[in-house]
Amino acid sequence: MAGEEKAGSEGYLIGYERELKTIAEAIEQSGSDTPSHIAIIAEPMGGRTTIVAEIRRLYGDRVYYLPLEFVIKQDALPDFTCLVNDIILIDNCQFLTTRVIGGFDVLDTFLRMQITSKKIFITTWNAHSWQYLSSVMSIDAYFPTIVALSKIDTPVLKQIILTRHKSGEIRFLDEGSAERSIFFSVIHRTVRLPFTSTEISVPWIKLNFFVMRSGLSRKKRVQISIEDIIFEKINRISDGNTGVAILLWDTSLKDNTISLSAITENSYSISLDTNESFILSVILSMESLHAKDLSAIAAGEMDIERVLYRLVQQDLVIDNAGYYSIAPFALKHVTDYLRKTRRLW
Amino acid sequence: MAVSLLPNVTTDLQLPIKTIDANLVLYIVLVIVIAYVLTYLLSFILVRFSERIGWYRTSVTMIIPLLKLLIYAFALYYIIIAVIEPSLTQIVAFSGLFGAAIGFGLKDLFADIVGGVVIIFEKPYQIGDKVTIGDKYGEVKDIGIRSTRIKTPADELVSVPNFTLFSQPVTSGNAGDLAMMIVIDLFIHPDSDAEKAMKILKEALVTSKYVIISNKYPYTVLLEDFPFYKRVRAKGYVNDLRLEFEFKSEVTRRAWTEFKKAGIQPPAFVPPSTDKGGQSPASR
Numbered sequence: 001m002a003g004e005e006k007a008g009s010e011g012y013l014i015g016y017e018r019e020l021k022t023i024a025e026a027i028e029q030s031g032s033d034t035p036s037h038i039a040i041i042a043e044p045m046g047g048r049t050t051i052v053a054e055i056r057r058l059y060g061d062r063v064y065y066l067p068l069e070f071v072i073k074q075d076a077l078p079d080f081t082c083l084v085n086d087i088i089l090i091d092n093c094q095f096l097t098t099r100v101i102g103g104f105d106v107l108d109t110f111l112r113m114q115i116t117s118k119k120i121f122i123t124t125w126n127a128h129s130w131q132y133l134s135s136v137m138s139i140d141a142y143f144p145t146i147v148a149l150s151k152i153d154t155p156v157l158k159q160i161i162l163t164r165h166k167s168g169e170i171r172f173l174d175e176g177s178a179e180r181s182i183f184f185s186v187i188h189r190t191v192r193l194p195f196t197s198t199e200i201s202v203p204w205i206k207l208n209f210f211v212m213r214s215g216l217s218r219k220k221r222v223q224i225s226i227e228d229i230i231f232e233k234i235n236r237i238s239d240g241n242t243g244v245a246i247l248l249w250d251t252s253l254k255d256n257t258i259s260l261s262a263i264t265e266n267s268y269s270i271s272l273d274t275n276e277s278f279i280l281s282v283i284l285s286m287e288s289l290h291a292k293d294l295s296a297i298a299a300g301e302m303d304i305e306r307v308l309y310r311l312v313q314q315d316l317v318i319d320n321a322g323y324y325s326i327a328p329f330a331l332k333h334v335t336d337y338l339r340k341t342r343r344l345w
Numbered sequence: 346m347a348v349s350l351l352p353n354v355t356t357d358l359q360l361p362i363k364t365i366d367a368n369l370v371l372y373i374v375l376v377i378v379i380a381y382v383l384t385y386l387l388s389f390i391l392v393r394f395s396e397r398i399g400w401y402r403t404s405v406t407m408i409i410p411l412l413k414l415l416i417y418a419f420a421l422y423y424i425i426i427a428v429i430e431p432s433l434t435q436i437v438a439f440s441g442l443f444g445a446a447i448g449f450g451l452k453d454l455f456a457d458i459v460g461g462v463v464i465i466f467e468k469p470y471q472i473g474d475k476v477t478i479g480d481k482y483g484e485v486k487d488i489g490i491r492s493t494r495i496k497t498p499a500d501e502l503v504s505v506p507n508f509t510l511f512s513q514p515v516t517s518g519n520a521g522d523l524a525m526m527i528v529i530d531l532f533i534h535p536d537s538d539a540e541k542a543m544k545i546l547k548e549a550l551v552t553s554k555y556v557i558i559s560n561k562y563p564y565t566v567l568l569e570d571f572p573f574y575k576r577v578r579a580k581g582y583v584n585d586l587r588l589e590f591e592f593k594s595e596v597t598r599r600a601w602t603e604f605k606k607a608g609i610q611p612p613a614f615v616p617p618s619t620d621k622g623g624q625s626p627a628s629r
Contacts, residue, residue, distance in 0.1 A: 099552045100548075100552055101545055101548040101549050101599060101600075101603045102548065102603075103548070103552065104548065132558075135558040135559050135560075136551045136558055274554060274555070274588070274591075275554065278554035299599065301554070301599075340398070342523070342524075342557055342584040342585065343584075345557055345558065345559045345562075
């Protein structure tokens with residue numbers, strides 16, 4: 001979350017203007033009798049914190065802010081009716097549920113309270129958790145306004161990142177024009193042979209998407225700046241995820257200098273059994289879960305310590321003082337794997 | 346007119362059969378071996394490939410029978426032209442006669458081959474489906490030219506002649522999809538809190554590690570009252586049909602653990618099970 005937190009804390013909002021306008025309109029149009037509750041949905045590190053910070057900045061004292069950081073119990077749910085604020089902003093609402101029998105009771109209570117309240121509820125949700133809850137209990141029916149934060153494009157990412165630095169502060173190191181002056185370049189990639197664990201290095205054609213998309217003539221191609229190529233690479237690796245992209249930028253930046261070779265892409269060879277895939281999907285949906293909550297979800301059906309060890313050992317999950325979350329750079333690979341194996345619907 | 350045409354037909358049907366020598370026999374054997382190896386290799390590669398692509402597993406395996414048919418058709422064609430070097434007219438004329446002549450002797454074999462062709466094109470089931478053919482239930486592992494191989498829950502490999510398609514009802518539990526609906530019945534005491542039991546079973550289903558839920562794969566929980574017990578029935582889709590028994594077992598186990606905590610009792614009279622050892626989804 002480091003990248004996303006940093007982006008949000010600096011008080012700018014680039015790339016989410018349309019989403020913020022939708023939220024503002026929903027708030028303005030909400031009558032006192034028929035509040036239009038809002039759900040903001042995004043993938044992990046996908047920009048929710050930035051939006052939340054902006055809503056708090058725009059609406060100031062009207063907002064009661066409740067960030068959820070872990071799975072909450074029934075008695076921990078505050079009584080919103082006695083608050084003077086007319087906007088209730090609850091961050092990380094996926095923590096209102098947990099994937100066990102009886103794990104939806106808090107959410108049921110919350111939704112009943114929400115639909116009988118005259119206040120406007122703005123809630124943020126992990127996109128995978130939202131999808132699950134929509135399928136299981138049609139949660140989307142409770143929110144007339146649903147704002148899904150989409151993946152960002154390279155120009156927007158460039159703008160977001162460069163705004164964090166002074167003009168001319170960053171030096172983009174040009175290591176040669178070979179990669180940007182042609183449509184593709186030959187690289188060597190390690191490939192795992194099918195049905196075996198052997199890895200071999202094979203020549204691979206790497207497409208230069210930016211140049212191809214630009215459709216520029218050969219003469220003009222050399223005019224594409226190294227800056228654009230670098231941001232294209234960052235956006236491709238981060239799969240349009242703002243938080244991951246900013247984290248990758250911060251990791252690759254050395255002494256205010258960045259080069260293409262400094263931006264490294266991790267490769268993952270994911271091989272998991274049913275229990276490991278399930279726990280991985282739960283962690284992805286909840287973003288961060290304590291070992292105790294994971295043990296409750298496992299409910300004696302599996303050896304949770306072994307499962308967590310395997311996930312951490314494969315660099316898919318990180319253990320932060322007992323709280324488990326998906327490793328930021330593994331996010332895209334984990335999501336793709338879980339979609340392929342039907343753990344995400 | 347008929348009299349004048351008959352001698353012509355008779356002349357056309359005289360086959361230019363080659364001399365059968367050791368080379369020709371070797372050639373025929375080679376064609377058959379190549380066809381067999383090719384079908385085996387293709388099946389092996391496509392099945393392994395299908396295991397790696399998740400959602401589209403059955404989409405890949407469904408083309409295996411078609412490829413097999415094509416390879417064997419080509420092999421047959423090469424054998425025929427090696428033996429008789431016929432013209433197109435002769436092939437058409439003699440394929441009928443050849444089929445009829447051999448059909449009398451090997452009626453069942455040809456009926457199975459026709460059944461195989463029908464299975465390939467009509468697709469009542471595909472490789473990877475969970476099917477019931479006659480009294481046999483299991484996953485279709487292979488659709489051959491003559492028979493369909495089914496792996497039963499007891500890990501037996503049963504060869505069902507393809508002709509069975511014409512004489513017995515065939516039920517496919519998933520119709521080419523990887524997900525399959527599973528029905529889970531739990532029986533509770535008539536005095537137990539049925540509403541609570543339904544809630545517990547619903548949550549056991551939707552929190553299962555094997556379940557898939559969407560508009561395409563909905564779930565439902567139903568209650569039915571019987572004289573000596575109540576039946577709580579959950580219907581939901583398992584995300585991979587190979588895990589149907591694990592899914593059923595997990596949901597049942599977790600639901601009963603919660604039933605006990607909630608004071609929900611099993612009935613004094615247990616209805617006789619219609620499940621023939623996991624033999625058929627219909628019986629469940």
